[in-house]
Structures are given as C-alpha cells and as structure tokens.
Amino acid sequence: MTHAFTYFGTKVRDQMGQMTLIVHLSRIMATENDDSIGIPSYERVGRFLITSKSHMALPNPFRRHTPNTRTCWGYTFDLTPEHLTEEQCKPLRQSYDVLGEQVLNRLNEISPPPRKDLPRGNSQFTKPKAEPEESISKQEQERTKAPTRDLYAILQEHKDSDELLQRFWNEVTTVPEWVDWEQIRRGQDTFYRYGAANLTGLAYQSLLGGMGAARVVETLARTGGFSTKVAKGRLFETTQHILQCTKAVESLQPGGDGFASTIRVRLLHAAVRNRIMALTKSRPEYYDVEAWGVPINDLDSMGTIATFSASLIWMSLPRQGIFMRRQEIEDYVALWRYIAFLVGCPTEPFATAEGAKACMEALLLYEIHPTDTSKILANNIIKCLADQPPGCPSAEFLSASARWLNGHELSDRLGLMRPSLYYYFLVAGQCIFFAFFNYSNRAVPSWDEKKISMLKRVFYNLVVNTDFGLKGQESAFEFKYVPEYSTITAMGEAEHADKPTTSYTEWQSKKALLYTGAVLVLGGYVAYRVTGYALGLVF
Structure with missing residues (x-):
C-alpha cells in the first residue's frame, strides 16, 4: 500500500526533529483555530518538540502532570x-x-460459496508442498480469472424478497440524523489535504x-492474509476501500x-468471525475465545475506526510536524x-472529537x-514492501519510518531492526517535505483545491x-483468506525483487533535507549580516 505513496515522498515518518520545529514553530503558535487540539499553545509547542523526539523519551517541561496522567508507548494523556475503563472494555x-x-x-443460503483452495502464507504447522514456479504461476493466473462472488450484488438482488435482507438494507440506507453531508465532504x-502523510501514518x-494489539493479531494470523506473499495485496485492498470512501460524498451515500x-x-468481517x-467449536484450542474475545x-x-481517525489526528500527523485545525x-x-x-461498529465513541480521542x-x-x-506480522509488512516499486524504499528506511512513528519502545517489542542514523535523517527530510507542502497548499485555497483533486486521481491510479x-481490478472484498486449522501466519522471507540502484523515496527525502539545510544556513548568514549592520548603526 505505502509504496504507492512513497512515490510522492509519502514514506516519511513521524519525528521531524528540531529542524522542523524551526520551520514550523511560529506557524504552530499563530495558526488560527489550532487550539482545537484541546491544549494551550505553549503546551502544544512543547508536545510537538517531545513528539518529534519521542523515541528519545525526553521529558516535556510544558506538560502538566496529574494523578490521572498516563504515558503509554511514548504517548502521554490524562484519563477522564x-x-x-478496563471493566467497560470486557463486554x-x-x-x-x-x-x-x-x-x-x-446470503450463503441463497447463494452458497464455492469451495476452492486459496493462496495464503506458510503455516507453522504444515510445510507447503514444493511446486515448480511455472505451476504456481498458472494457478495464480487461473485464480485471478475466476469470477468473484459479490455478496453486495447478491444482497441487492434479493433484498426485496427476503424480510431479513430488507431489514438490513433499510437500516444501512437510512442515513442517521447526525450525518451532515457537507461535513462529510469536508472530512x-x-x-487528501494531508494525503501523503495520512497514508504514511495509516501504513506504519x-x-x-x-x-x-495482542488479541487482534490472533485473528489476523489465522487468516494467513499477512504472510509476505499476500500482505502487500491486503494493504492495497484496504487502501482502495479508504479511497472509495473519501473520493466524493456520492460515493458514501x-x-x-x-x-x-x-x-x-x-x-467479510462476519465471514471471518463465522469461520x-x-x-473453535470442534477444536477449542484453535482460538481462545475467553482470552481473546469473539473475533472482530x-x-x-x-x-x-480509532486508528483510522483519531490516531492520525493526535499521533501520526503531529509526529510528522502537521497539526489539523479544529474544524x-x-x-x-x-x-x-x-x-x-x-x-x-458502535458509533457513540465517535460522536465528538474528544470522544474519539478518549477511545x-x-x-x-x-x-x-x-x-x-x-x-511476525509487523516484520512481514516490512519484508513485503522493501525494495518494491514505485518508491523502492529499503527495509532500513521502512524500519526507520516505523520507529519514527511508533517510537523505540513499541518498535523494539515488535522486533523491528534498528537502522543507522543516516536513515533517520532521511525520514526527517521526508517529514519536512510533507509539512512544507501541506502547510503551503492549505494556506492558499486554490492550491488546496487543485491538490485535493489531483491526489484523488493519482492515489486511485x-x-x-x-x-x-x-492491476486494474478493484477488490470485491471476497472471502479469499479462509482460516483453517493448519493456517497460522509464520515469519516470511522478503519478497524477491531486483535490488534497485536508487530509491526514489530516499532520494526525495535527501533532497528535502539538503534544501532545508541550505535555507537554514542562508537564513543564518542573512540574520548575521543584518544584525551586524543594525549594531553598527547603533554603536
């Protein structure tokens, strides 16, 4: 998924550091409506400084601590x-x-699903049979040619003749009174206003x-959909869904x-849960419902929903030096x-911005x-994306990006590699690139409109x-990765690809860093000369 974004420098990760602070500090202090984030300007600046260096775990002198203050994986907040509560989460x-x-x-009664063998990752319990590359290729070709089973189309066809389907259809097509379509359009x-940075945050x-999330990964591992062989496809499918939900108001109606x-x-979620x-009903040891909860x-x-919305607003974007306005x-x-x-999904936690943040x-x-x-799953994501087009970012850059956004504490627990300092400088350069273009386009309405329109086309393509x-085929989100007793995702190998001589993503980041350095040096020199001239006039 994120390789499509890295092409435009979207592979940046969140810790912009002091250089970005210099570039954006005045803007953070002055930007109208920034107090929407819910904290005063002086504290917001302090949070940005600490966020941009979160992997260093530096103390924030601007942070007010109370008995309700909690710090979790580098993120500090106050319980309200x-x-x-933990007790409220249990049910x-x-x-x-x-x-x-x-x-x-x-729908399965009306149109029974076909039985077929589906590609998924290696199992920890069974070793896949070795097959010639030609045979695997032919099987893949046949699979892609097979007609998809579109449950939405079946639902539409039979909704008027079945009471249950009609009730469901009436429920999902009755727009809640709290929906404001103009607000949805602005959302x-x-x-897209922060498109590249948003996609970066979503991915990493x-x-x-x-x-x-310990419980959630137990469900994901049993689908086999996050093996290195298929994880990239899963990422693209998820991104397709997001792009379809955001392309126009009419698309969500x-x-x-x-x-x-x-x-x-x-x-699809219901199908995974059912399976x-x-x-588990016949083999209780397959999945621990009491410990992990009902799947999905x-x-x-x-x-x-919180990670697709609140996490971007209060974690991913700020760690890339970007702060949304209140509206x-x-x-x-x-x-x-x-x-x-x-x-x-329950909607009550997202009735307000504050509620989404608390969730x-x-x-x-x-x-x-x-x-x-x-x-296993975190490293499989890195491996399936490393050196892949169009941006061709290295595994080191991807790991630095993930560490920038998540911090060292969580990244170490996820077993991510620790790249050299060079790659963190590249990530800083990419953050500067994102922040500069996001703020500059946001400041000019005509630029903002053109950018949004352009990114809708570019991202989708x-x-x-x-x-x-x-490959030109929209996903119908059919039930491709069917859980089986033998299917538990194992650590995979990196996707085999010719090592690119140049990574567009890393080169773009390097240029942004060099340009920023040049501007700072030039600005410092000009300030030095002007100050010297002014002092000469006075003394």
Missing part, C-alpha cells in the same frame, strides 16, 4: 470520565455485529504499530462505491463515525501488548490501476 470483547452475521448466513477533503502506525465497499467489508468460531468484536471495530478534526471524525455506522487513548492503554505473533497495485 469519558475514557473507557465489548464478547459483543459483535449480530445482524451482519445473520445477513451473511442468509473527505481533509484526508495504524497498521504496523497496530500489530501490537447509499448505492455509491464507498458505501458498497463498506458493506462488503462488513460481510473461526466454527473451527465491537472493541476491535472501535479500535479500527478539520471535527469533520474528519464525523466522516469515520458514518463509516463506523455502515460497517456495524483511542483507552485502547492504546488496554489493548497494545505485543506478542511473538505481533513480531497508483493503488488500483498499476501493475504493482491491484
């Missing part, structure tokens, strides 16, 4: 009555989208960092592409609240506990229409 691990599962079962524009903090994809994802629970439960769904925050949270409604913080505190499975993406 709005935060979920959410056992509740789930019952209606979505009922609809899936009815969609906000995604929301997804890779999210592999630290009933019948639109984003609406349809979200319903497909909801039914794992069925296997309400708390898991809330965590997904942007409210609009972006409103967008994901509606997506939560469509996907069958994110509570889940960060209670849910992120990396395990050995977390290490890179993700869907390129040979390294989805």
Whole structure:
C-alpha cells in the first residue's frame, strides 16, 4: 500500500526533529483555530518538540502532570470520565455485529460459496508442498480469472424478497440524523489535504504499530492474509476501500462505491468471525475465545475506526510536524463515525472529537501488548514492501519510518531492526517535505483545491490501476483468506525483487533535507549580516 505513496515522498515518518520545529514553530503558535487540539499553545509547542523526539523519551517541561496522567508507548494523556475503563472494555470483547452475521448466513443460503483452495502464507504447522514456479504461476493466473462472488450484488438482488435482507438494507440506507453531508465532504477533503502523510501514518502506525494489539493479531494470523506473499495485496485492498470512501460524498451515500465497499467489508468481517468460531467449536484450542474475545468484536471495530481517525489526528500527523485545525478534526471524525455506522461498529465513541480521542487513548492503554505473533506480522509488512516499486524504499528506511512513528519502545517489542542514523535523517527530510507542502497548499485555497483533486486521481491510479497495485481490478472484498486449522501466519522471507540502484523515496527525502539545510544556513548568514549592520548603526 505505502509504496504507492512513497512515490510522492509519502514514506516519511513521524519525528521531524528540531529542524522542523524551526520551520514550523511560529506557524504552530499563530495558526488560527489550532487550539482545537484541546491544549494551550505553549503546551502544544512543547508536545510537538517531545513528539518529534519521542523515541528519545525526553521529558516535556510544558506538560502538566496529574494523578490521572498516563504515558503509554511514548504517548502521554490524562484519563477522564469519558475514557473507557478496563471493566467497560470486557463486554465489548464478547459483543459483535449480530445482524451482519445473520445477513451473511442468509446470503450463503441463497447463494452458497464455492469451495476452492486459496493462496495464503506458510503455516507453522504444515510445510507447503514444493511446486515448480511455472505451476504456481498458472494457478495464480487461473485464480485471478475466476469470477468473484459479490455478496453486495447478491444482497441487492434479493433484498426485496427476503424480510431479513430488507431489514438490513433499510437500516444501512437510512442515513442517521447526525450525518451532515457537507461535513462529510469536508472530512473527505481533509484526508487528501494531508494525503501523503495520512497514508504514511495509516501504513506504519495504524497498521504496523497496530500489530501490537495482542488479541487482534490472533485473528489476523489465522487468516494467513499477512504472510509476505499476500500482505502487500491486503494493504492495497484496504487502501482502495479508504479511497472509495473519501473520493466524493456520492460515493458514501447509499448505492455509491464507498458505501458498497463498506458493506462488503462488513460481510467479510462476519465471514471471518463465522469461520473461526466454527473451527473453535470442534477444536477449542484453535482460538481462545475467553482470552481473546469473539473475533472482530465491537472493541476491535472501535479500535479500527480509532486508528483510522483519531490516531492520525493526535499521533501520526503531529509526529510528522502537521497539526489539523479544529474544524478539520471535527469533520474528519464525523466522516469515520458514518463509516463506523455502515460497517456495524458502535458509533457513540465517535460522536465528538474528544470522544474519539478518549477511545483511542483507552485502547492504546488496554489493548497494545505485543506478542511473538505481533513480531511476525509487523516484520512481514516490512519484508513485503522493501525494495518494491514505485518508491523502492529499503527495509532500513521502512524500519526507520516505523520507529519514527511508533517510537523505540513499541518498535523494539515488535522486533523491528534498528537502522543507522543516516536513515533517520532521511525520514526527517521526508517529514519536512510533507509539512512544507501541506502547510503551503492549505494556506492558499486554490492550491488546496487543485491538490485535493489531483491526489484523488493519482492515489486511485497508483493503488488500483498499476501493475504493482491491484492491476486494474478493484477488490470485491471476497472471502479469499479462509482460516483453517493448519493456517497460522509464520515469519516470511522478503519478497524477491531486483535490488534497485536508487530509491526514489530516499532520494526525495535527501533532497528535502539538503534544501532545508541550505535555507537554514542562508537564513543564518542573512540574520548575521543584518544584525551586524543594525549594531553598527547603533554603536
């Protein structure tokens, strides 16, 4: 997924450091509506300084500590009555989208799913049979030619003749009264306004960092969908869904592409849950429901929405030197609240920006506990993306990016490599690149409008229409990675590709860093000469 973004320098990671502080400090202090972040300007500046150096774990002199202050994986916050407690989280691990599962079962009765062998990663319990490359290639070709089973199309076809399907359809097509379509449109524009930085945060903090959620990875590992062989495809499919949900208001309205994809994802979640629970029924040791909760439960769904919204706003973007304005925050949270409604996730935590932030913080505190499975999935993401087009970033750069966004503490627990200081400088350069263009375009409405329109086309083409993406075929989110007793994702090998002579992503970051250094040197020289001249006039 992120390689499509690295092409435009999107592979930056969050710790912009002191150079970025120099570039943006005055803007952070002066930007109108920045107090929307919920803290005073002086403290916001302090947070930015510490955030940009979060892997150093430096104390923040601007931070006010109280008995309710908590620090978790480099992120500090204060517990409030709005935060979920551990006791409140427990029942959410056992509740789930019952209606979505009922609809899936009815659709399976109407149109039974075909039985077929599906590609997935190596198992820890079974060793795959060795087959000639030609044979594997032919099998892959046949698989891609096979017609997809579109549950959304089946739902549309039979919704008027089945009471359950009709009830479900009426529910998802009845727009909640709290939805403001103009606000949804602004939220969609906000995604593209910070598009490259957002995609970077989604890939390396929301997804890779999210592999630290011990319970969630047990479900992911049993699908085999995050082996190195198929993880990149999964990333592109997830990105396709996000792009469809953000391309236009009409896309999210009933019948639109984003609406349809979200319903497909909801039914896919039900299929995974159904399958794992069925296997567990005959072999209880396969999946520990008591310890891990029902697969893809309400708390898991809330965590997904929070990482796609609140984590970007209060973690990923600030660590890249970017701060949303108050209205942007409210609009972006409103967008994901509606997506939560469509996907069958509780929407109450996302009724306000403050609620979304509290949800994110509570889940960060209670849910992120990396395990050995977390290490496997996190490293598989790095391996499947390293040296891949179009940006061709090295594994070292990807690891530096992930560490920049997640900090050393979590990254060490995820077993990520520690690259040399050189790669952190490259990441800093990319952060400067992002921050400069995001702030400059945001300041000029006509530039902002053109950029948003351009990125909608460019991102979609890179993700869907390129040979390294989805090869021109939009995903229907069918149930491709079917859990089996023998399927537990193991640590994979890096994807074999010719080592590129030049990484566009790293070269772009290096240029940004060099340009910034030149500007600072020139600015310092000019300031020195002007100061000397002024002192000469006085004395």
